[in-house]
Amino acid sequence: MNIASTFELMLAAVVLGLGIWTIAVHETYSAAVGFVAYGLLVALIWVRLDAVDVALTEAAISGGLGGVLLLGAAARLRHAELMVAEVPDRLTRVSAAVLSVMTAAALVGAVLWLPDSAPTLAPEVVANAWATSLTNPVTNVLMAFRAMDTMLEKVVLLLAIIGVWSLAPDTAWGGRPGPRHRADPNGVLVFLARLLPPAGIAIAVYILWTGANHPGGAFQGGAILAAMWLLAVMAGLTDTPAVGRRWLRLILVAGPALFLVVGLGGLWFGTAFLAYPTAQAKPLIVVIEVAMIQTIAATLGLLLTGAPERSAKP
Amino acid sequence: MSLARDMITLVAVSAGAFFFLAGTIGLLRFPDTLTRLHALTKADNLGLGLVVLGLLPQAASVRDALKLISVWLLALLAGATVSQLIARAAREARTTR
Numbered sequence: 001m002n003i004a005s006t007f008e009l010m011l012a013a014v015v016l017g018l019g020i021w022t023i024a025v026h027e028t029y030s031a032a033v034g035f036v037a038y039g040l041l042v043a044l045i046w047v048r049l050d051a052v053d054v055a056l057t058e059a060a061i062s063g064g065l066g067g068v069l070l071l072g073a074a075a076r077l078r079h080a081e082l083m084v085a086e087v088p089d090r091l092t093r094v095s096a097a098v099l100s101v102m103t104a105a106a107l108v109g110a111v112l113w114l115p116d117s118a119p120t121l122a123p124e125v126v127a128n129a130w131a132t133s134l135t136n137p138v139t140n141v142l143m144a145f146r147a148m149d150t151m152l153e154k155v156v157l158l159l160a161i162i163g164v165w166s167l168a169p170d171t172a173w174g175g176r177p178g179p180r181h182r183a184d185p186n187g188v189l190v191f192l193a194r195l196l197p198p199a200g201i202a203i204a205v206y207i208l209w210t211g212a213n214h215p216g217g218a219f220q221g222g223a224i225l226a227a228m229w230l231l232a233v234m235a236g237l238t239d240t241p242a243v244g245r246r247w248l249r250l251i252l253v254a255g256p257a258l259f260l261v262v263g264l265g266g267l268w269f270g271t272a273f274l275a276y277p278t279a280q281a282k283p284l285i286v287v288i289e290v291a292m293i294q295t296i297a298a299t300l301g302l303l304l305t306g307a308p309e310r311s312a313k314p
Numbered sequence: 315m316s317l318a319r320d321m322i323t324l325v326a327v328s329a330g331a332f333f334f335l336a337g338t339i340g341l342l343r344f345p346d347t348l349t350r351l352h353a354l355t356k357a358d359n360l361g362l363g364l365v366v367l368g369l370l371p372q373a374a375s376v377r378d379a380l381k382l383i384s385v386w387l388l389a390l391l392a393g394a395t396v397s398q399l400i401a402r403a404a405r406e407a408r409t410t411r
Contacts, residue, residue: 188394188395188399189395191395195391196391199384199388
């Protein structure tokens with residue numbers, strides 16, 4: 001057994017152990033911290049599987065933004081936990097156990113009965129890369145060969161934000177999400193929030209641009225942009241915008257809308273919905289991605305700041 | 315030439331791994347938040363710095379080397395800020411208790 005496979009076995013064991021610990025640990029806060037570490041380690045596994053695109057997304061979403069979301073939820077639940085010591089009755093616990101065992105058994109079955117040479121379309125993806133003149137196969141699949149899925153995924157993001165907003169109380173409808181954060185203007189958090197965003201924005205644009213030929217793309221770049229915006233919000237340098245604003249809603253629909261327009265253009269001028277003319281494939285994909293990175297950054301940021309809490313009117 | 319490069323990598327990455335090990339032991343063994351933070355930031359700053367230093371001779375181009383260095387600088391910045399924030403929170407929790 002060589003060093004690489006020893007490392008992989010250790011990594012898998014640590015991830016399994018951490019997963020079990022995250023479920024079993026009593027405090028919500030510890031579970032949230034455990035989940036962040038879990039996300040980062042799973043990202044390492046994706047790197048070992050040569051799926052760097054997935055690793056970037058996993059680290060940004062599960063380790064980064066998801067972690068912030070869970071920590072925020074844990075902070076809000078802290079008071080509730082002290083007051084209510086609710087223990088589910090025996091029937092609920094037995095049914096939960098039965099459901100978990102059945103799910104685990106189904107997963108084990110699915111893994112064990114996989115065909116030995118898994119059916120794959122990867123060679124065809126590589127063989128048809130000429131059609132888009134992008135060399136990153138993941139971007140090719142996401143933006144061209146299965147562009148429909150990516151477009152629908154952006155619509156799902158939009159539905160998610162509507163779901164979060166609908167939790168707003170009537171008085172705050174269309175208002176500003178989250179509390180107004182304040183921090184010591186000479187403190188380290190404000191210093192970081194002034195220093196980091198220029199570098200973060202440059203890195204996000206780089207990741208979007210390099211996504212054509214290397215791991216990266218609009219989702220990973222958008223997650224970094226959202227993180228930079230959230231940093232400025234948490235340091236109190238800027239306030240969250242009222243969600244009723246017209247410009248904000250335009251940004252939120254820009255990505256899926258442009259995708260839809262290009263798709264219909266394919267139907268009108270070309271052969272099928274979302275069929276790009278070969279000569280214009282790359283410019284079209286870049287234009288869609290530029291619109292999408294803004295939509296993704298705004299959506300992820302707003303998902304994390306939560307439902308509107310403060311009325312738009314002063 | 316390549317032997318010298320490999321030697322630098324071997325020595326620096328091993329030294330970095332040693333700092334990470336020492337920092338982890340400190341994190342597990344030290345008695346309170348502030349000393350644990352002390353151990354952790356040493357591991358982050360010096361350990362990662364030495365690992366990056368060791369990887370520099372293996373970088374394919376100047377661009378890759380600069381990317382490695384900026385990874386280290388960003389980790390330094392994040393580590394320093396976060397440890398300050400945690401230390402402050404720990405101090406406030408102690409004075410209010």
